[in-house]
Amino acid sequence: MPVILISQGLSSGVALAAEAPVVIDADTFEYSADGMTVSATGNVKVTSSDIEITSDRLEADLEREVLVASGNVIFRRGDDSGRCNALTYYLRAGRIEIESAALIVDGVRAGGRSIVAERDRIRFNDGTATRCDLAVPCYSVRARRLVIYPGKKLEVRWVVLWLGKLPIGPVPKLVLPLKPVDRGDGVLPQVAWDESMPHVRLSYDRQKGFVVGATYRYPIDDYNKILVDASYATRAGWASELGYSFGPRQEGTRPGMTWQADGHVLVGAKEATQVKAGATMTMSPGRRLGASLDWEEGLPTAMSLWAQSQAPGYRLDVAIERKRGDTGYIDSIPSVCVESDSFHILGGGVVVTASGDIGRFRESSTGVSASRIGVILQASPAKPLQIAPFLKLGGSVKLGGRIYGGSGLDEERDALGFVDGAVDLEIDPGRAVDARLGYHLVRNHGGSPFSFDSVSETDELWGQVVVSPGHDWTVEWAGRYSLRESSLVDSNWTVTRHFHCYDVIATWKEKEDEFNLGIRFTR
Numbered sequence: 123m124p125v126i127l128i129s130q131g132l133s134s135g136v137a138l139a140a141e142a143p144v145v146i147d148a149d150t151f152e153y154s155a156d157g158m159t160v161s162a163t164g165n166v167k168v169t170s171s172d173i174e175i176t177s178d179r180l181e182a183d184l185e186r187e188v189l190v191a192s193g194n195v196i197f198r199r200g201d202d203s204g205r206c207n208a209l210t211y212y213l214r215a216g217r218i219e220i221e222s223a224a225l226i227v228d229g230v231r232a233g234g235r236s237i238v239a240e241r242d243r244i245r246f247n248d249g250t251a252t253r254c255d256l257a258v259p260c261y262s263v264r265a266r267r268l269v270i271y272p273g274k275k276l277e278v279r280w281v282v283l284w285l286g287k288l289p290i291g292p293v294p295k296l297v298l299p300l301k302p303v304d305r306g307d308g309v310l311p312q313v314a315w316d317e318s319m320p321h322v323r324l325s326y327d328r329q330k331g332f333v334v335g336a337t338y339r340y341p342i343d344d345y346n347k348i349l350v351d352a353s354y355a356t357r358a359g360w361a362s363e364l365g366y367s368f369g370p371r372q373e374g375t376r377p378g379m380t381w382q383a384d385g386h387v388l389v390g391a392k393e394a395t396q397v398k399a400g401a402t403m404t405m406s407p408g409r410r411l412g413a414s415l416d417w418e419e420g421l422p423t424a425m426s427l428w429a430q431s432q433a434p435g436y437r438l439d440v441a442i443e444r445k446r447g448d449t450g451y452i453d454s455i456p457s458v459c460v461e462s463d464s465f466h467i468l469g470g471g472v473v474v475t476a477s478g479d480i481g482r483f484r485e486s487s488t489g490v491s492a493s494r495i496g497v498i499l500q501a502s503p504a505k506p507l508q509i510a511p512f513l514k515l516g517g518s519v520k521l522g523g524r525i526y527g528g529s530g531l532d533e534e535r536d537a538l539g540f541v542d543g544a545v546d547l548e549i550d551p552g553r554a555v556d557a558r559l560g561y562h563l564v565r566n567h568g569g570s571p572f573s574f575d576s577v578s579e580t581d582e583l584w585g586q587v588v589v590s591p592g593h594d595w596t597v598e599w600a601g602r603y604s605l606r607e608s609s610l611v612d613s614n615w616t617v618t619r620h621f622h623c624y625d626v627i628a629t630w631k632e633k634e635d636e637f638n639l640g641i642r643f644t645r
Contacts, residue, residue, distance in 0.1 A: 144170040144213060146182065146189075158185045166191065168211070173199045173218075175209065187213040199239070202227045202272060206237075216241045227270050228300040229253060234268065244270045251276060253623070260623035261285055261643065263296060275299050275344075283320070293320055297341040323353075327636035331356035345369055349386070359391030370404070380404045394419045408432035422446070437461045449487035452574055457481030466504060474501045482528075483572060490571045492528030492536075506548060516546040517560075526571055540566035540577045558586045581605045594620050 149164030160182040168175040168189060178193030189211040191197075196205055197218075204225030211218050218239035225232050227244060230253055234246030249268030252259040265281040276298045283290050296319065320338040327333070335353025342348065349365035369382025383401040400414035409431050416424040428441040439461075443454040461477040477498050484491040499521045506514035520542035527536065542564045549557040564580040586600040601613040613632040618625050624643045630636070 144168065144189075146180065148180065159183055172216075173197060173211070175211065177209070189213070200272070227272055230270065230276060230300065231255065231259075232268065232270060242271060244272065246270070249278075251278075256622060258286060259284075260621060270300070273300065291320075293338070295341060297344070323638070323640055325636070325638040327634060330358040333358075335361075358393065361388070361390035361393060363388045369402075379406070396423075435463050437463075447487075447574060449485075449573065451484075451486040452572075453484040453486075455482050455484065457483070467501075471504055472501050473504050474499065476500075483575075485572050485574065488571070488573070490528075492526045492571055494524055494526050494575070496522065496524040498522040506546070512550050512552075514548040514550075516548065517544050519543050524570065524575070536571065537568045538566060538570045538575075538577065539568060540564060554590055556588045560584045582611070596620070 146160075146162055146166070146168050148162035148166040150162070152161040153159070160180075162180040162182070163178065166175075166177045166180045168180065168191070175189075175191050175195065175197045177191035177195045179191070181190040182188075183190075190208070191211070192208045194205075195207065195209045197203065197209060202225060204220070204223050206220045206223030208221045209218060209223075210220075218237075220237040220239065222235060223233060223237045225237070225244070230251050232244075232246055232249060232251040234249035236247045237249075238245045246268040248266060250262050250264045251268060251270075252262035254260045254262070262284045263278060263281045264284060265278045268276070268278045268281075270276050277296070279295050281293050281296050283293060298319075320336055322336045323334070325333045333353055333355040335351065337349070337351045340348040340350065345368055347367045349363065349367070351363035351365075352360070353362075354360050363386060365384060365386035367382065367384035370380040381401065381403040383399075385399040386397070388396040388398075395418070397417040398414070399416075400412065402410060402412040404410050410429070412426075412428050412430075414424065414426050415422065422444070423446045424444070426441055426443040428439065428443075430440075431438045437460070439459045440456060441454060442456040443452075445452045457479060458481060459477060459479040462475060464473050464475045466472065467474055479496045480494070482491070482493045500518060502518035503516055506516040509515050521540075522542070523537070523539040525537050543562075545561045547559045549559070560583070562580055562582050562584060564577065566577045566579060570576050582605060583603045584601065585603075587598070589597045591597075596616075596618040598616040598618075599614070600616075602611050603609070604611045611633070615630045615632075617628045619627075624641055627638075627640050627642055629638045
């Protein structure tokens with residue numbers, strides 16, 4: 123039986139002795155004859171350790187420990203909040219039942235005809251969810267039952283995807299992560315529209331013609347996913363891919379050890395059947411083991427066993443590989459590469475990275491088998507040099523060399539040294555136009571006995587111009603001009619139309635004669 127405490131003063135208070143103290147404040151209170159039901163009206167406020175509720179009216183059943191709030195109900199639990207017409211709070215179970223509510227949970231705006239909020243999940247009946255804050259959201263998902271696990275994920279079965287007021291089709295299941303994810307450039311909040319969403323693409327290239335396709339990753343559970351991809355090309359016919367991925371999963375026998383595996387089968391009307399499989403085991407932070415095997419038309423095209431160790435100051439990679447190229451197989455038996463973390467010199471104004479590798483290789487097309495030792499040093503300014511209010515100068519220099527030794531080598535072609543330099547000029551005259559111009563030069567001395575290991579000399583100018591005539595449009599051009607050939611060797615165009623929650627992007631690659639059209643969601 124709960125204990126009732128009535129505070130003295132201008133306002134009254136009721137405290138319920140549940141698992142956590144629950145305090146009710148209001149302008150007026152009315153009690154039943156047995157004192158087991160309480161009616162509160164006027165500026166009602168319910169406060170406990172994990173929830174806060176405000177409303178116009180409240181009915182409290184002290185024997186069953188049930189609270190019913192109605193009239194302009196606003197509730198908050200942690201960082202989540204919502205509004206509804208009526209709310210029932212079962213104190214013993216920690217469950218909340220809500221009618222016609224709209225909530226904000228981990229940045230996701232969700233609502234439903236009725237809602238049941240338990241300690242670890244929130245269930246929406248006839249629910250909808252989106253991250254768009256417009257009255258008519260740019261995109262949303264809708265389903266008869268939708269479940270949010272706060273701080274973890276949104277899970278829904280047989281959901282319909284909507285773009286604005288247009289339904290674009292049903293999906294058997296979606297699992298969208300809601301917790302922050304480190305994508306390499308810092309911890310960012312995950313967007314409620316990720317790879318689990320079906321992705322539709324439209325493109326054109328010279329070989330395949332016009333291509334339309336879709337990709338969907340069906341989440342079996344938190345660890346297992348099935349990938350289904352299907353496309354049709356006017357020149358190449360149909361193509362499909364079926365994939366399965368498992369992990370990462372943590373092994374209980376060794377805390378910190380995780381492993382994952384994946385496999386894919388690619389089949390096309392005019393393409394060779396391909397099979398790919400791989401597995402990765404993370405022994406501890408910075409230490410991983412892996413293996414992969416690829417087939418095409420029943421023949422192996424790539425096989426590898428590798429290990430990676432990363433610690434403060436360096437990264438070590440060891441690999442045994444066999445790959446099939448255009449002229450035959452290339453074997454690495456084995457190769458070892460050590461790469462240092464970047465360090466500063468000249469008072470911190472220059473950033474330097476260094477790497478070295480050693481290994482033995484064999485190229486079946488030439489019959490050459492040789493050991494190789496290589497070293498590469500790269501230096502660049504710690505930050506671009508500001509030479510004018512709208513002008514920055516940057517660049518990099520890379521020095522490298524490789525020495526070969528073994529049978530079947532030409533003595534004049536057993537060493538290779540190269541210099542790779544780049545100059546980068548960044549121009550920013552205003553918000554509407556940004557440009558970058560650069561010069562790239564590669565020179566080498568000697569040559570490699572392996573065709574796959576050769577270094578192509580380069581002498582070219584490159585440029586990139588981005589024009590933003592308004593907030594809704596961006597036009598970008600990027601190209602390269604060869605000083606050796608006195609011709610434009612590459613030219614690419616990108617046009618982006620910005621909307622509230624997504625961008626429509628069209629790209630044209632002139633060299634490949636390829637066109638692509640896609641949608642990138644930004645929230």
